[in-house]
Structures are given as C-alpha cells and as structure tokens.
Amino acid sequence: MARVHVCSVADLPPGEGRRVDTTPAIALFNVDGEFYAVADMCTHATASISEGYLEDDCSVECPIHTARFCLKTGAALCLPATEPLQTFAVSVEDGEVYVEVAQGEGA
Template sequence: MIRACDVADLPEGEAVRILAHVPIAVFNAEGAYYAVDDTCTHQDASLADGWLEGCLVECPLHAASFDLRTGEPTCLPAKRPVRTYPVLVTDGVIYVDTNVREEVA
C-alpha cells in the first residue's frame, strides 16, 4: 500500500499524481476514490492533468476518455484501457494498493 494523500487534500473533482512502479493518478470522483495508471494509453500524457466529469477522465492531449471504475476507454483515439488499482481510505488517509493490479488487455 502506498499513501497517496489525506482525504482533506483531495477535494471532489480533483486528482493527485503519485509515484509507484509507474506514475498513478488518484481521483476524487463524486465522493469516491479511484486510482489508475497516470499515463494515457494513446500517447504520453498525465491523466491527473485531465478533465474529470463524473467517473470519466479526459486526457489533456487528444481528448481520449477513460472510465475510472474500469479503466476502459470510452472514446477514440484511445483503444487500450488503463490499469486500475484498489483504493483504501483509513483514518482520513487515502492509500493505493499497488500490489493488486488489474491486468489490462
């Protein structure tokens, strides 16, 4: 488990980037926390710098969009999903379990 940040430091609609084996973006989307690989699968861009609408994040480079719950792309130009990670909130701290990675196709 990697400590991402305090709950108070990640307001709704915002994201934070953490470093693990790869960069990971942690989002507060509609009061739920999600973690995905930070790099867009279409081209190297930080999803933490993207635009969040509900549970979808739009890449800041070419507007590819991903569902934070599944990692699946919802529109072109991205065709491959981003990896997702379990998130745990304990005592007001957000943790990402980088040991349990959902494999992407």
C-alpha cells in the same frame, strides 16, 4: 500487493486529481468522495492522465487528444484510445487514502 499511503482525504477535494509518484505513476481522483486510481499515462500517447479533465460520468479525459477513460474500470471510452488504463484498488482508513500496488512497486 503493497499498500501505499497517498494523502489525507482533506488534501484531495471532490472533483480534483493528483499524480502519485509510484512505479508506475498513478493518477488518483476524488469523485464526490469516492477515490479512484488508474495508471497516470494515457494508453494512446504520452500524456499525464492526472492532468486530464474529470467528467460527471466518473470518467477522465486525456488533456492532449481527448480520449476518455472510465475511472471505475479503466476502459477506454472513445477514440483515439483503444487500450484500457490499469486500475488500482483504493482504500480510505481514518481519513487517509491508500493505493494497492504490486510488490516491488511503490513510492
């Protein structure tokens, strides 16, 4: 696994998300100070999850077909999605956010 620097904590306020240009692309979300990273591509259709709608239950809704995914597990929570999103480990160190990606992947 490779640790990739994504941003400073201050650069991603609570309730916000952003796309991380790694391979595969990752969507990073700040949920009340906890950071979650999932694959950025919806498993149902071609849509960027980072452009989705963050929900109060730590899930994100796809911006196109309203599929919802758990940010903690990647699980698909409702149709039309049935396949989970890949999740990535996130760490925060000295105010900086890092995501673990497979060797050979990265920014």
